[in-house]
Amino acid sequence: MCTTRSSGPRLVIDTDVGTDDALALILCVAAERRGDVEILGVTCVHGNTDLPNVCVNTLKVLHTLRRLDLPVYRGASESIVRTFKRAPEIHGSDGFGDFEYPDTPDVASHLQQEHAVNFLTRITRENPGELTVLSLGPMTNIALAIRMDPNFCNNVKHIIIMGGNSEGIGNVTAGAEFNFYCDPEAAHICLHNMKCPITIFPWETAFNHCRLSYEWRINILGGIKSPQAELMTKVERPMLEQKRYGFWGRCDPIAAAIAVNPQVATVVSERYATVELHGSATRGALVIDHLNKMDLEPNVIIVTRELDLQGADVPYSWKEEPTPPDEESWPRLWGFPSHLVMSRHLEGTGSSIPKLPTAHVMCVATLKGQP
Secondary structure, eight states, X not given: OOOSOOSSOEEEEEEOOSHHHHHHHHHHHHHHHTTSOEEEEEEEOSSSSOHHHHHHHHXXXXXXXXXXXXXXXXXXXXXXXXXXXXXXXXXXXXXXXTOOOTTOOOHHHHBXXXXXXXXXXXXXXXXXXXXXXXXXXXXXXXXXXXXXXXXXXXXXXXXXXXOOOSSSOOSSSSSOOHHHHHOHHHHHHHHHHOOSOEEEEOHHHHHHHOOBOHHHHXXXXXXXXXXXHXXXXXXXXXXXXXXXXXXXXXXXXXXXXXXXXXXXXOSEEEEOEEEOOSOTTTTTOEEEOTTOTTOOOOOEEEEOSOBOOTTSOOOOOOTXXXXXXXXXXXXXXXXXXXXXXXXXXXXXXXXXXXXXXXXXXXXXXXXXXXX
């Protein structure tokens, strides 16, 4: 449990906990443990699986991290306008790999009675201009908060969104990314109403620049011995067996890293963007006015390519772990700075951390350490 208030970002995490959502949550809790952020609450939304499963999955992650003290709120169970077909073959029927988790936390005793949308409007009203919202799933809760309390748009300091597509490449249809496709109206409401900076980490940035091999995931990450690493290996087993995309890529933890420290997003583009609501082939697509044809002021910040953790106050725990392998054993990460130097030292050893590719550091350091 974090007992001291951080001087860094104060976060509310809105999530549809599946596989990479869990990694993002683990990363944020590790950051809070280091004093780099403060987490005020986790709001659950439909998406990777139905809402009851999302709530249970969230509690499983927090139970593994020994952070059931974090308040968790039940949110929207359906999209604003249309329902959509989920893909249990990717995340499992429960959204969490369909493995038997020992000692599943009791939902009734751990979920807050307050609805997630009420919590969002209340907590931002009580802390105007102070809170960052990290959106990792469909944006239904956030859109409903906007509709319930228009002042919500002014009260949020920053919103980080994992979603949308910047180059027209879809991952659920030919033209749309999953989170925006699940509730296009919600994404549209957010982009056209929020008054704070909106940073979008789109699907293609992860697809093109955050590729890791399955062999690296299985042999390196799979060899880490910590409760959170063992949890994620079980959660991801169906996906790792399928090898659907030919590589292992995780979007949500990178969005979480940006929320913890926005400076890690080094290549961004400010543009006007909207969401397609009516197209039969493009519904849910993020439409970006790259050439300013609409002559409108930019309303979003798009993370287009690189992340850089060098010089940042990296919020990851390497506690009680040996020095990682030498850099030759770590594959180069396409599109990112080849290596970064972390000045932190392994706790209790004084050994310097070697140069490592950015996303590899994120994944390994997040899963290492004690909860």
